[in-house]
Amino acid sequence: MTTGVIGKPLPRVDGRAKVSGSARYAADFNQPGQVYAVIVSATVGLGRVTDIDSTAIEVMPGIIAVITHRNAPRLAYDEHKSYIDPAVGERLHVLQDDRVRFYGQPVAIVVADTLDRAERAAAALNIAYEAERPIVDPLERNVEPIVPEAATREGSWVHADSSRGDPDGALASAPAKLDEAYDIARENHNPMEPHATVAAWAGDRLTLWSKSQFVVNEQAEIAAIFGIPVANVQVICPFIGGAFGTSLRTWPHVTLAAMAARQVGRAVKLVLTRKQMFFTTGHRPRTLQRVALGAAPDGKLVSLIHEGSGETSRYEEFIEALTNASGYMYSCPNVRTEYRLRPLDIGTPNHMRGPGEASGIFALECAMDELAYALAIDPVELRRRNEPAIDEAENKPFSSRSLMKCYDVGSDRFGWANRTYEPRSMRDGRLLIGMGVASASYPAYQAPASARVRLRADGSAEVEVAASDMGPGTYTSMTQVAAEMLGLTLEQVHFRLGRSDYPPAPSHGGSWTMASVGSAIRAACLAVKTEAARRAVVDERSPVFGVAHEEVEWVDGRARRRGDAAPGPSYGELVTIAGAPIEAEASSGRDPEIAKRYSMHAFGAVFAEVAVDPDVGTIRVRRAVGAYGIGRVVNPRLARSQCTGGMIGGIGMALMERTVLDPRDGRPVNAHMADYLVPVNLDIPMLEAHFVEEVDPHVNPLGVKGLGEIALVGMAPAIANAVFHATGKRVRTLPIRIEDVLSV
Structure with a gap:
């Protein structure tokens, strides 16, 4: 029996420390x-x-x-x-x-x-x-794209080239086609x-x-x-x-x-x-992309070509999954992707929230929206018509895929049916109103991780992992997992992280902390219960002495003979009998055979409404709704907070964030918060995050998928598509600026 702690919207266990100032950050350790x-x-x-x-x-x-x-x-x-x-x-x-x-x-x-x-x-x-004179602009004439060496190696998570069918031939003969270029500015993390x-x-x-x-x-x-x-x-x-990756x-x-x-x-x-x-702590690289789509009159894709390049330093090759999603997002028999790097005299870029997918899916989803208008098909309906049954890039089933459920929930919550189809057809007074939509996806990663659990005589448990917490609520969610597995209350679990002498954990990024560290904590909790039972059945002072090991079960933190209604000894009592804390360490990682059999991703549908002032060109996001299929949700309150943060990051990517380099010396001319714009309170509209019910028995023992990245991924294209719906002007560069829409 468990306490049912997982799934509850519990407040942060570290909240008091943060608001009282007792939480110590790096510079506080004088x-x-x-x-x-x-x-x-x-x-x-x-x-x-x-x-x-x-x-x-x-x-x-x-x-x-x-x-x-x-x-x-x-x-x-x-x-x-x-x-x-x-x-x-x-x-x-x-x-x-x-x-x-x-x-x-x-x-x-x-x-x-x-x-x-x-x-x-x-x-x-x-x-x-x-x-x-440095070269800092990837569009300079003498900047030659190169094939990223790591992306050509067997087993690489990023592919330099991939192809199926005859995408170029299919594009040439397609009844409907588009071929457009997209330019996304360099961004800096600025936590x-x-x-x-x-x-x-x-x-x-x-x-x-x-x-x-x-x-x-x-x-x-x-x-x-x-x-x-x-x-x-x-x-x-x-x-x-x-941190956001920095x-x-x-x-x-x-x-x-x-x-x-x-x-x-x-x-x-x-x-x-x-x-x-x-200067020296990385950035989201500027990317240049081309997306070409060919389709039948009914909207079914017959060709998809996605070519992209990202800037990198001359001394390192930074790669990200810029074109990966185009291989599996939609059903299409003829697909080609190409990924290149453009070496410049800059510092090495770095992973920034939603790395690769945030940029690549922007181009893909804007192209899908453009195709929808070319064919006079509702943008949501176009995506439904191209929903794949399997991952066609890997030729294997998805462990779970709830994209269409996300569109059902998102459409209903947003009121998509109230949207009129024609661009410039919706107004609020003199303001142009636009509604846009985009799909989102991010891989459901899991990395090897270890955890240590220690049972103490006072009935509490200590959990230690060398993980990090940059704000999503890791202290709370991991405490919930341990409490659930041990049958304890949150107050009885003391979770500790952030020390390199704790059991090793992967990086706190890539939306894999709960899948990796949470699974390790689950394994360590099972291991410490096994160790406690092993000690209890051989100790003459124990109430379960002599019971076969496999006959011991745990109910609400107490050991008893399986089927016995009488409460058995608690953890604290067993520790007292043992005379010392009972401790166990365990590890968890993804079964490679499972990974070979299934394609594992989280999916989402994002809807956004913007208001554009036709006189001065200002663009404001008025509301947004995101619906996500992320497997089991450990803490809905934290999950919605994560999604809200990601959506706000998407607003910044779409409308504000842009690091500008002086071409004479590579100096970032707006390296301060006066000119590097990020969303502030007045920029943040009504944001809703919803989670579709999704059970995934394959992805990891907890059945969870990360959501820190995916919440940002679909926001920028949804906003860009809403700007087109409002103005009738298609902007294919980010951020979208006042001057981009002034001519409307």
């Missing part, structure tokens, strides 16, 4: 004798450092060290690549040579006894460069909490209090960089103030903090400025 480091960023976009004159600042009050490539230690930079790092290329070796590869690259670090003094000295440091690291050495052992979505990888990465045993590095990160990798500032701490022999705190977060 250490005795701590000093402060400030990074000096390159002011050229390409070239080399020719001179650094630090004499003037070295005599300034409080200055402890000025570290440059000339006096920095030569670091080991041993080979280390996790799945989160680009498989091709080599990470930036910070302060190891005089080369400048992109604007904002760290070229020095100043350490002082106060932050103010470190900042003043960093601003005064005199650096001379031999500058070259509330900036990147921060506090580093302290004790002999040859290093402790990092660091903002990280992947603490065990940060531990391994820093150990490899410094050439020390992994066990000599401890990474601690109990809370993250938003803290998945271990960026140069972590290395610099550790380097400075070792150099000066004191704990060092390093916090990036908002401006620096536009």
Whole structure:
């Protein structure tokens, strides 16, 4: 018997800590004798450092060290690549040579006894460069797309090329066809909490209090960089103030903090400025895409061609699943996808919420909307007519697919039937009203993870995993899983995360935390119950002494002989009898045979309404409804919060977010929150998130699918399609700006 905790909309168990200020983030872990480091960023976009004159600042009050490539230690930079790092290329070796590869690259670090003094000295440091003109625009004439090497390797999750049937021939002969290009701007993550690291050495052992979505990888990465045993590095990160992917990798500032701490022999705190977060911690790459669709008069697709390219740095090949969804989203006998990279003089891009799918599905869903209008078919109906029975790209069934149920729920909740078909046919006074729709999808990933459960004499349970929590409610949802499996209340479960010495967990990204870590906790709870029963049946003091192991069952946290109505001993009583806490560790991962048999994805349908002022071109999202098939929902309150956050991110992607680079030197000209626009309270309309009932026995032991990414994926195309419905003008670039619709 279980407590029925899973599925309840319970409040956050860490809520009080966050609102009271007792939750500690990376920069809050001040250490005795701590000093402060400030990074000096390159002011050229390409070239080399020719001179650094630090004499003037070295005599300034409080200055402890000025570290440059000339006096920095030569670091080991041993080979280390996790799945989160680009498989091709080599990470930036910070302060190891005089080369400048992109604007904002760290070229020095100043350490002082106060932050103010470190900042003043960093601003005064005199650096001379031999500058070259960088290439930062993927549309420049001499930028040649390349085939991403990793995407050609067997087993790669991203495919450089895929094809079935004769897509080009089918397109040429199709009764209805379209062939359009799409351009999505570079975006930066901009979470509330900036990147921060506090580093302290004790002999040859290093402790990092660091903002990280992947603490065990940060531990391994820093150990490899410094050439020390992994066990000599401890990474601690109990809370993250938003990340969206920006803290998945271990960026140069972590290395610099550790380097400075070792150099000066004191704990060092390093916090990036908002401006620096536009340089060295990744971004969503700008993408250029082409989608060509051919269809019969009834709307059935006969050809689908999706070609896309994304920017990357010259020293690493960053890849994402830009064209993957086009292979399975709709039924079509003739499909070709192509994915390329455009190397530029920029920092390496990074995964950003909904990576790949958010950009690729935007192009696909806008094209589907355009096809619907070309054929005079309702956009929802066009998608129904092209619903596949199986994943035609992999030629295997879906573990579950509820896209049409999502359209049923979303259409009803949104009131799609009240929409008039013709563009510019709906008004509210002088405002043009538009309604748009788009499909969403994201893979249902699961990665290997481990967890430890410890039963204590007071009847409580401690659960430990080296996971992270950047805000979706991981503390709460994992506590629910443990309470359900152990038959305890939430108050009796103490869940801990964010330490690299806990059992390993995958990165906190990719919408796989609940599927991976939750499944590991489930396995560990079963293991600790087995261990408790094993001890109980052989201990003469136990009420179930002598009972066959397989005859012991657990009811509400008590062990008893199977079928016996009398309550047996509790966890606390068994621990007391044992004389020590009862502990077990277990792991969980996806069965590769199951993965071979099924295609596993979450699906959703997103509806949006916009109002466009025809006089000044302003666009406002007035409301949006998303319906999602994500398997079992552990906590509906947290799930809706996740979806709302993703939908808001989609509003930013559609209408606001755009990092602009100066072509002369690659400088982000809007690297601040005054000009890099993100949605604020006044931009956020009525948002609804609904979940269709979906049981998936194959996807993982908990039957869950991630939803952090999918909620963003369909929002931008739904808004873009709504803008067309309102204005009659098709905009194929993101973000959609006032000047794009002023001519209406």
